[in-house]
Amino acid sequence: MAASPTVSADLIAGLEAAVGREACLSRPDELFVYECDALTLHTGPPVAVVLPQDTAQVQRVVRTCRAHGAPFVPRGAGTGLSGGATAPDGAVVIECSRMNRILEVNAEDRYAVVEPGVVNARLSEAVESLGLFYAPDPSSQQACTIGGNIAENSGGPHTLKYGTTTNHVLAVSLVLPDGELLELGSPCGWSPGHDLVGAVVGSEGTLGVVTRAIVRLTPIPEQVETVLGIFPDVVKACRAVGSIIRSGLVPSALEILDQRTIHAVEDSVYAAGLPRDAGAVLIAELDGAASALVPQAEQVQRLAESAGALRVERARDAEERQRFWKARKGAFGAMGRLAPDLYVHDAVVPRSKLPEVLAEVCAIGDRHGLTLSNVFHAGDGNLHPNISFDRRDEDERARVLLAGQEILELCVRMGGVITGEHGVGTEKRDFIGLVFGESDLEAMKHLRAAFDPDRVCNPGKIFPTTRFCVESNPHARGYDRVPLG
Amino acid sequence: MSVELDQQVGNSLYEKSLDCVHCGLCLTSCPTYLETGRETSSPRGRIYLMRGVAEGRLSVSETLSEEAFLCLGCRACETACPSGVRYGEMLEETRALVVGAGARRGPSAVLERWGLRLVASPRALHAAVALLGGLQRLGLDRLGLQLLPASLRARLGGLVPVVPPAAERKPLPEWFPAEGVRRGRVALLSGCVMSELFGSVHRATLRVLARNGFEVLVPRTQGCCGALHAHSGDDARAAELARVNLQAFAEVDTIVVNSAGCGAAMRDAGHWLPGEGEAFAAKVRDIAEFLDDVGIIQPKGRLEATVCYDDPCHLLHGQGVGPAVRRLLEAIPGLELLAHREADRCCGAAGIYNLTQPEMSAAVLARKLDALAETDPDIVATGNPGCLMQIAAGLTARGLRARAVHPIELLDEAYGRADEAPGTQPAIP
Ligand SMILES: Cc1cc2nc3c(=O)[nH]c(=O)nc-3n(C[C@H](O)[C@H](O)[C@H](O)COP(=O)(O)OP(=O)(O)OC[C@H]3O[C@@H](n4cnc5c(N)ncnc54)[C@H](O)[C@@H]3O)c2cc1C
Numbered sequence: 001m002a003a004s005p006t007v008s009a010d011l012i013a014g015l016e017a018a019v020g021r022e023a024c025l026s027r028p029d030e031l032f033v034y035e036c037d038a039l040t041l042h043t044g045p046p047v048a049v050v051l052p053q054d055t056a057q058v059q060r061v062v063r064t065c066r067a068h069g070a071p072f073v074p075r076g077a078g079t080g081l082s083g084g085a086t087a088p089d090g091a092v093v094i095e096c097s098r099m100n101r102i103l104e105v106n107a108e109d110r111y112a113v114v115e116p117g118v119v120n121a122r123l124s125e126a127v128e129s130l131g132l133f134y135a136p137d138p139s140s141q142q143a144c145t146i147g148g149n150i151a152e153n154s155g156g157p158h159t160l161k162y163g164t165t166t167n168h169v170l171a172v173s174l175v176l177p178d179g180e181l182l183e184l185g186s187p188c189g190w191s192p193g194h195d196l197v198g199a200v201v202g203s204e205g206t207l208g209v210v211t212r213a214i215v216r217l218t219p220i221p222e223q224v225e226t227v228l229g230i231f232p233d234v235v236k237a238c239r240a241v242g243s244i245i246r247s248g249l250v251p252s253a254l255e256i257l258d259q260r261t262i263h264a265v266e267d268s269v270y271a272a273g274l275p276r277d278a279g280a281v282l283i284a285e286l287d288g289a290a291s292a293l294v295p296q297a298e299q300v301q302r303l304a305e306s307a308g309a310l311r312v313e314r315a316r317d318a319e320e321r322q323r324f325w326k327a328r329k330g331a332f333g334a335m336g337r338l339a340p341d342l343y344v345h346d347a348v349v350p351r352s353k354l355p356e357v358l359a360e361v362c363a364i365g366d367r368h369g370l371t372l373s374n375v376f377h378a379g380d381g382n383l384h385p386n387i388s389f390d391r392r393d394e395d396e397r398a399r400v401l402l403a404g405q406e407i408l409e410l411c412v413r414m415g416g417v418i419t420g421e422h423g424v425g426t427e428k429r430d431f432i433g434l435v436f437g438e439s440d441l442e443a444m445k446h447l448r449a450a451f452d453p454d455r456v457c458n459p460g461k462i463f464p465t466t467r468f469c470v471e472s473n474p475h476a477r478g479y480d481r482v483p484l485g
Numbered sequence: 486m487s488v489e490l491d492q493q494v495g496n497s498l499y500e501k502s503l504d505c506v507h508c509g510l511c512l513t514s515c516p517t518y519l520e521t522g523r524e525t526s527s528p529r530g531r532i533y534l535m536r537g538v539a540e541g542r543l544s545v546s547e548t549l550s551e552e553a554f555l556c557l558g559c560r561a562c563e564t565a566c567p568s569g570v571r572y573g574e575m576l577e578e579t580r581a582l583v584v585g586a587g588a589r590r591g592p593s594a595v596l597e598r599w600g601l602r603l604v605a606s607p608r609a610l611h612a613a614v615a616l617l618g619g620l621q622r623l624g625l626d627r628l629g630l631q632l633l634p635a636s637l638r639a640r641l642g643g644l645v646p647v648v649p650p651a652a653e654r655k656p657l658p659e660w661f662p663a664e665g666v667r668r669g670r671v672a673l674l675s676g677c678v679m680s681e682l683f684g685s686v687h688r689a690t691l692r693v694l695a696r697n698g699f700e701v702l703v704p705r706t707q708g709c710c711g712a713l714h715a716h717s718g719d720d721a722r723a724a725e726l727a728r729v730n731l732q733a734f735a736e737v738d739t740i741v742v743n744s745a746g747c748g749a750a751m752r753d754a755g756h757w758l759p760g761e762g763e764a765f766a767a768k769v770r771d772i773a774e775f776l777d778d779v780g781i782i783q784p785k786g787r788l789e790a791t792v793c794y795d796d797p798c799h800l801l802h803g804q805g806v807g808p809a810v811r812r813l814l815e816a817i818p819g820l821e822l823l824a825h826r827e828a829d830r831c832c833g834a835a836g837i838y839n840l841t842q843p844e845m846s847a848a849v850l851a852r853k854l855d856a857l858a859e860t861d862p863d864i865v866a867t868g869n870p871g872c873l874m875q876i877a878a879g880l881t882a883r884g885l886r887a888r889a890v891h892p893i894e895l896l897d898e899a900y901g902r903a904d905e906a907p908g909t910q911p912a913i914p
Pocket residue numbers: 037038073074075076077078079080081083084085096116137138139140143144145146147148149150151152153154155156157204205206208209210211332333421422458507508509510
């Protein structure tokens with residue numbers, strides 16, 4: 001760890017000149033609230049926060065940071081769950097919330113040009129009247145930003161059919177760590193040569209600051225059917241998922257909520273009338289041409305029943321469907337009712353392994369005496385074991401971290417990976433060695449170095465900390481030790 | 486700044502702050518976050534500051550003091566929060582903490598103290614309003630404004646309400662009989678500002694209740710509900726005022742309130758007066774909620790008008806009443822209810838916020854007016870005196886044609902028209 005640097009008054013003055021005084025926060029009590037994102041386990045306040053209005057201001061901010069040797073961290077809404085927007089010692093946070101304009105909507109070519117601070121759900125609302133929507137729908141979509149979604153390659157319940165963010169980003173404008181602006185991709189979705197847009201998506205803010213993006217818009221499906229399978233336990237619900245996928249159906253979403261989660265949401269403002277007696281609920285959604293949907297929904301119903309569903313219901317109308325989704329999407333937050341803190345885990349396993357993994361995940365929770373609940377994108381094999389805890393209890397905190405590690409190791413053992421959509425950030429940087437060897441990490445570091453040779457853009461994320469590097473990869477020694485001003 | 490933290494408040498605040506899991510789902514419900522984009526000015530950020538103070542990691546700092554009062558207290562964040570955070574309570578405790586620590590200063594604080602003393606004293610308020618009305622009739626009010634210090638003048642400028650004629654400001658009858666088949670007896674909160682500036686709304690409320698078979702008591706001994714005091718961190722005064730009303734309404738089971746802010750505060754009486762306050766709170770019903778519950782006699786008179794109903798925060802987020810009002814309005818023949826964008830968002834009035842935080846208030850109001858301008862209704866209906874004044878002033882300043890009225894006035898109008906003559910009538914002028 002680098003020694004805490006003294007904040008230079010020149011840096012602050014420079015930042016104020018770049019964005020205006022009102023848009024630069026530097027009082028310690030203001031910075032305090034920026035000490036973490038939605039992962040409260042990892043904290044560290046920045047030395048300043050700036051709120052730029054446009055690309056030119058971002059460029060000025062980046063150049064000012066460079067001139068004073070300060071690293072910087074882009075931030076959207078701070079709903080990230082892996083510590084991605086947390087600032088390491090001496091860093092300046094570039095909060096993109098004011099860059100929230102939708103610059104252009106092209107219905108014919110089906111794209112929108114947006115600034116990074118546009119809130120995900122606002123984009124879909126804005127194009128609804130044109131019969132279009134923005135498909136990636138993270139559960140946090142009421143708050144999270146397109147910039148954050150791009151950085152984390154975010155998914156959502158409907159990723160199963162529509163893909164993750166990377167399938168919907170056509171072009172980005174990126175302010176590089178030297179202050180220059182790079183334009184990648186094109187609105188038509190094709191660009192010759194290396195797919196650098198693809199490299200930026202999922203880079204967790206380590207390649208530069210996205211200041212504009214062209215994203216794909218998707219036609220709103222003609223009709224939607226939502227089937228609710230009520231199961232005695234999670235494992236049976238997972239089996240139903242397997243048989244639905246095997247049948248060749250392509251549902252737009254297959255989500256599972258376990259009993260603890262159901263109770264938490266039913267106690268909250270997002271109560272949707274989910275059955276409290278169910279051991280698990282499977283939300284299966286189908287969309288497309290109206291004529292095809294009824295037989296598909298009937299098929300899902302049969303498959304769910306033969307996998308052991310107690311009963312199967314259908315959303316009666318759009319309103320009820322909305323309620324189910326609000327409940328699903330409010331689930332993490334609702335878990336706040338169970339204990340002061342929540343550790344939202346994220347890992348992926350092959351779908352066929354879901355029943356087995358789920359049973360083992362629950363066993364890990366029990367073994368450590370923890371309150372663990374599951375709400376997850378079952379169709380993608382993307383697990384979210386959520387552990388409720390109280391950070392004031394040191395012992396419990398330690399058990400939470402240990403259980404988390406065991407869950408990750410389990411998933412990797414089963415042929416999975418350590419994150420499906422929340423990113424590596426600071427949370428999992430020391431576990432990245434579970435899925436990547438030295439040469440893999442080297443390749444990634446070279447890619448990063450092509451954009452950010454001095455490692456000043458969101459340092460300390462993705463790559464293992466020094467200690468871990470030394471153990472696993474001698475060439476990477478001190479890679480992420482950031483030069484501080 | 487080092488300030489001794491009141492241990493009891495600190496503990497209570499700390500316990501409540503633990504309900505927040507930092508998910509951020511409340512961010513975009515918050516008008517001040519939408520305006521500023523700052524985490525510090527968001528519900529999650531404010532709760533983090535409160536927790537920091539309660540944990541002893543922060544002192545009652547500059548940022549907390551500012552944010553506690555930049556917050557509109559609209560409680561939209563509570564409606565958005567899946568974790569059940571009781572933000573409204575936390576805010577009041579924090580404000581009390583800040584005030585207690587002497588960290589609240591500046592012209593806003595002075596204005597607030599002034600205003601609060603005025604509303605708590607019916608006689609002083611009546612005299613002040615009469616004076617203002619007199620000046621307005623003589624055309625001298627603008628002149629009077631010039632005599633104020635510049636900082637206050639800027640704040641009061643467009644907001645001074647037009648004082649209604651004396652006939653509307655005279656006290657309500659203590660008892661108003663039911664019409665037709667008697668269905669029950671309720672009491673009406675007359676309140677402070679409502680009686681002085683919105684006597685017509687009170688009279689409409691009495692008529693509508695009577696028309697629906699309810700006799701109405703308006704106890705003379707009642708006073709101000711204490712909402713503004715509680716919101717400004719003066720818990721002691723709020724408790725005192727609540728006690729007065731507790732006695733004034735002792736003999737009724739239902740207290741009907743037509744001011745959303747008062748209703749929400751009265752429902753919180755348990756915070757200031759544990760035990761007896763809760764029983765008192767349980768009697769409180771918003772007028773729309775009450776009428777929707779008991780079922781109204783279908784109005785026969787037509788009202789050909791397009792109406793946007795704008796939810797007062799203290800009705801929707803504070804009392805969970807929204808659809809009930811829309812149902813009442815939809816019952817009026819001829820009336821077309823139009824949905825406008827962000828009807829559930831604050832208009833920036835927030836008690837006397839428009840005086841204490843004029844800039845933010847204006848920004849929040851501008852957004853509201855943008856939404857209303859898009860839909861362009863004949864009438865904007867909203868059930869809270871502060872919102873009515875704020876929106877009315879905004880509509881005029883923006884040059885929009887709509888008038889602002891209380892929903893109960895529309896219902897009253899519809900009943901009234903049926904009495905005159907059947908058939909279509911022009912919209913209320
Ligand atoms: C309740 C809840 C539910 C969630 N559900 C889902 C889900 O279903 N699917 C899912 O994938 N995630 C989910 N998440 C995680 C989170 O919402 C996503 O990772 C989201 O994309 C983060 O967006 P943000 O705007 O909050 O970004 P932040 O948290 O502010 O930042 C996230 C990362 O993006 C980088 N970044 C932000 N803006 C830029 C920019 N302009 N340029 C470059 N880098 C930038 C930051 O540096 C950081 O590394 C959920 C989180 C919560 C709290």
